[in-house]
Amino acid sequence: MRNLKLIIKREYLARVKNKAFVLMTFLSPLILVGMIVLIAYLVNLNSNEQRVVAINDESEQFVGDFNDSDDVRFIDLSSIDLEAAKTIVKEQEYFGLLYIPKFQNNTVPDIQFFAKEAPAFGFLSQVEKTIGDKLTNQQLLARGIDVNLIEASQTKVEIGIQNFSGEKTSKMSTYVKMIFGGAAGYLLMMFIIIYGNMVMRSVIEEKTNRIIEIIISSVKPIHLMLGKILGTSLAGITQFVIWVILGGVMLSLVSIIAGVDIGEVHGPQQQAMEQISDNELQQLVIDIAKLPMLLLLVSFLVYFIGGYFLYSAIYAAIGAAVDNETDTQQFMLPVILPLMLGIYVGFFAVIENPHGVVSTVFSMVPLTSPIVMLMRIPFGVAWWELALSIGILILTIAGVVWIAAKIYRVGILMYGKKPGYKDLYKWLKY
Amino acid sequence: MDHLLVAENVSKQFGEFTALNDVSLEIPRGSIFGLLGPNGAGKTTFIRIINQITLPDKGGILLDGHALRPDDIRHIGYLPEERGLYKSMKVGEQALYLAQLKGLSKAEAKERLKYWFERLQIEDWWGKKIQELSKGMAQKVQFVVTVLHRPKLLIFDEPFSGFDPVNANLIKDEILQLRKEGATILFSTHRMESVEEMCDYMALIHRGNKLLDGEVTEIKRRYKSNTYEVGLMAANPEGLRKELEERFRISDTEFKSINDDLKLQIQIGEKSSPNDLLTFLTSRAEVNHFVEVIPSVNDIFIKTVTTNA
Numbered sequence: 200m201r202n203l204k205l206i207i208k209r210e211y212l213a214r215v216k217n218k219a220f221v222l223m224t225f226l227s228p229l230i231l232v233g234m235i236v237l238i239a240y241l242v243n244l245n246s247n248e249q250r251v252v253a254i255n256d257e258s259e260q261f262v263g264d265f266n267d268s269d270d271v272r273f274i275d276l277s278s279i280d281l282e283a284a285k286t287i288v289k290e291q292e293y294f295g296l297l298y299i300p301k302f303q304n305n306t307v308p309d310i311q312f313f314a315k316e317a318p319a320f321g322f323l324s325q326v327e328k329t330i331g332d333k334l335t336n337q338q339l340l341a342r343g344i345d346v347n348l349i350e351a352s353q354t355k356v357e358i359g360i361q362n363f364s365g366e367k368t369s370k371m372s373t374y375v376k377m378i379f380g381g382a383a384g385y386l387l388m389m390f391i392i393i394y395g396n397m398v399m400r401s402v403i404e405e406k407t408n409r410i411i412e413i414i415i416s417s418v419k420p421i422h423l424m425l426g427k428i429l430g431t432s433l434a435g436i437t438q439f440v441i442w443v444i445l446g447g448v449m450l451s452l453v454s455i456i457a458g459v460d461i462g463e464v465h466g467p468q469q470q471a472m473e474q475i476s477d478n479e480l481q482q483l484v485i486d487i488a489k490l491p492m493l494l495l496l497v498s499f500l501v502y503f504i505g506g507y508f509l510y511s512a513i514y515a516a517i518g519a520a521v522d523n524e525t526d527t528q529q530f531m532l533p534v535i536l537p538l539m540l541g542i543y544v545g546f547f548a549v550i551e552n553p554h555g556v557v558s559t560v561f562s563m564v565p566l567t568s569p570i571v572m573l574m575r576i577p578f579g580v581a582w583w584e585l586a587l588s589i590g591i592l593i594l595t596i597a598g599v600v601w602i603a604a605k606i607y608r609v610g611i612l613m614y615g616k617k618p619g620y621k622d623l624y625k626w627l628k629y
Numbered sequence: 630m631d632h633l634l635v636a637e638n639v640s641k642q643f644g645e646f647t648a649l650n651d652v653s654l655e656i657p658r659g660s661i662f663g664l665l666g667p668n669g670a671g672k673t674t675f676i677r678i679i680n681q682i683t684l685p686d687k688g689g690i691l692l693d694g695h696a697l698r699p700d701d702i703r704h705i706g707y708l709p710e711e712r713g714l715y716k717s718m719k720v721g722e723q724a725l726y727l728a729q730l731k732g733l734s735k736a737e738a739k740e741r742l743k744y745w746f747e748r749l750q751i752e753d754w755w756g757k758k759i760q761e762l763s764k765g766m767a768q769k770v771q772f773v774v775t776v777l778h779r780p781k782l783l784i785f786d787e788p789f790s791g792f793d794p795v796n797a798n799l800i801k802d803e804i805l806q807l808r809k810e811g812a813t814i815l816f817s818t819h820r821m822e823s824v825e826e827m828c829d830y831m832a833l834i835h836r837g838n839k840l841l842d843g844e845v846t847e848i849k850r851r852y853k854s855n856t857y858e859v860g861l862m863a864a865n866p867e868g869l870r871k872e873l874e875e876r877f878r879i880s881d882t883e884f885k886s887i888n889d890d891l892k893l894q895i896q897i898g899e900k901s902s903p904n905d906l907l908t909f910l911t912s913r914a915e916v917n918h919f920v921e922v923i924p925s926v927n928d929i930f931i932k933t934v935t936t937n938a
């Protein structure tokens with residue numbers, strides 16, 4: 200135990216004192232905030248520019264329907280013919296020319312948009328909608344249908360969801376649960392990919408430095424593996440916490456100093472939020488409050504740490520099997536694959552049916568359970584299932600660490616030989 | 630005799646390859662024991678078994694009379710042939726870390742390190758990183774780390790490789806000093822002269838088999854062939870040579886001398902004594918040089934290995 204503590208301490212300090220690590224710890228939030236500011240700036244820049252679009256409307260029906268907005272200003276060039284209008288647009292460097300030819304009633308005009316660059320999708324669909332709506336209304340009128348009547352008779356239906364004990368819930372709560380699970384899953388995946396690699400490199404380090412035999416004649420390989428995984432994890436957590444704090448502080452600083460409202464960048468999401476009625480918003484708050492917060496937090500910690508340890512142990516085993524980092528490539532796919540599988544199963548199977556066979560099985564399989572189970576928990580999972588899943592996870596971690604230690608011990612006898620899967624299996628039997 | 634380490638019928642297979650085949654050894658307490666063998670003989674495997682890095686397929690090791698236990702590694706200091714240190718760690722921190730892994734407290738480790746660093750005059754390396762040191766300098770640090778916890782058994786695998794003659798001598802003296810202080814030393818090498826100089830006991834391993842072992846002087850006695858190197862001044866060298874050829878097995882040899890002598894190696898039978906030879910020679914010529922040919926470890930090594938090939 201004393202040795203384990205020593206190893207953890209050394210591994211932690213070795214990571215934390217590393218110059219590249221220190222640099223990235225303080226540079227990453229800077230780069231991230233810089234990028235956010237840059238994007239915010241670019242988006243603002245883009246939307247500040249008002250484009251001029253000329254209209255050549257030979258039917259003389261639509262000109263009045265196009266209203267100027269922040270983005271677009273319309274100019275009426277209907278009085279001259281198309282060719283002359285084109286020339287003007289080119290000379291004045293307008294953004295484009297909308298051409299609406301004369302057309303028979305009850306037919307659809309062949310409308311064209313002339314421009315140097317392809318126009319934005321949103322702009323086009325708006326133009327199409329403006330003209331289409333007007334034509335539809337004309338057709339309705341021509342057939343003797345009162346447009347106002349149609350509008351008046353349109354009905355909106357909303358279904359209130361309740362469970363049998365009378366608690367109200369909303370459709371939004373499913374999304375909330377999904378977002379929680381998805382965020383946890385992605386966070387775990389990111390953490391594994393960044394810091395799992397670090398564990399692997401630290402295991403390889405002993406071989407490249409040729410200190411492996413000195414170390415292994417002093418400590419048990421299993422202590423070394425555990426120490427490396429724990430020490431590197433602590434370093435990772437340190438870095439992560441610094442990132443979150445530094446990133447948060449800098450973001451708020453930048454938004455105060457530069458006056459860039461970063462919240463405004465998320466345009467589409469905001470629109471979506473605005474569409475939610477106040478009623479639903481209230482329900483949403485209630486839903487969030489009703490989530491089993493303590494259970495979620497505890498299980499998040501358990502699965503996050505467990506999942507990370509499991510994958511770190513796998514990375515450690517890979518590191519133990521090879522001499523240098525280039526040899527690790529062939530083992531990378533089997534590590535990333537179950538992670539991605541977990542996320543996909545989470546987003547498709549769990550959302551569709553949280554307690555179906557697929558979801559249940561994948562929340563037990565240790566390689567996917569940290570992600571899938573986390574996404575299932577907000578929908579309510581039986582205690583025994585949770586206990587079973589965690590139990591399997593812990594046993595698997597112990598098994599993989601043991602295997603890694605075994606491979607490590609045997610691996611030192613095999614300097615310079617690139618091992619395949621067959622060799623790995625053989626080593627386990629030594 | 631009191632043996633610190635006893636290996637009993639140790640065998641180890643790697644797949645088809647037999648690294649050790651039924652090897653038994655006894656290492657007397659307080660001795661310097663040379664483990665000899667050509668490359669790939671199984672020396673390192675044997676040492677790794679003592680260090681519990683690999684387990685033997687058959688047989689076992691007794692340390693201090695009991696079967697090896699996991700915490701026996703505290704009583705063993707091991708300097709492997711493949712050696713290195715963490716490159717980006719500072720010398721002092723690293724030595725402290727490795728010493729603590731061997732069970733020393735931090736204060737104890739610091740105190741002993743200070744002693745050793747002063748002794749080897751490397752105090753000013755404390756704050757340097759290993760990557761700033763030369764290979765030989767790093768080896769000195771490794772040596773200190775190996776002996777720091779005052780183990781009963783010290784195992785050196787090719788300890789002098791990588792050292793210049795001055796430092797090799799320094800390390801040799803330190804090893805002898807450690808023996809004087811009570812340590813038992815196991816030495817693995819294929820450099821015969823160091824065995825000749827330092828070892829009390831030796832064993833020769835070839836292709837996983839122990840070919841011979843015992844006290845170095847005793848082995849030499851066993852391998853001597855009653856051969857004497859002589860330098861003779863005779864009036865008629867050719868006649869003398871003929872006469873000698875009839876009585877003994879002779880061969881030409883070479884050694885430094887100021888005279889233009891007849892230089893020969895003469896092997897006498899088991900039963901005759903050197904005095905008989907000397908009497909015979911003095912009656913025929915003037916004897917300038919008369920030395921018994923003692924087989925060197927190198928000769929024994931080559932002879933044993935080639936006859937067993």
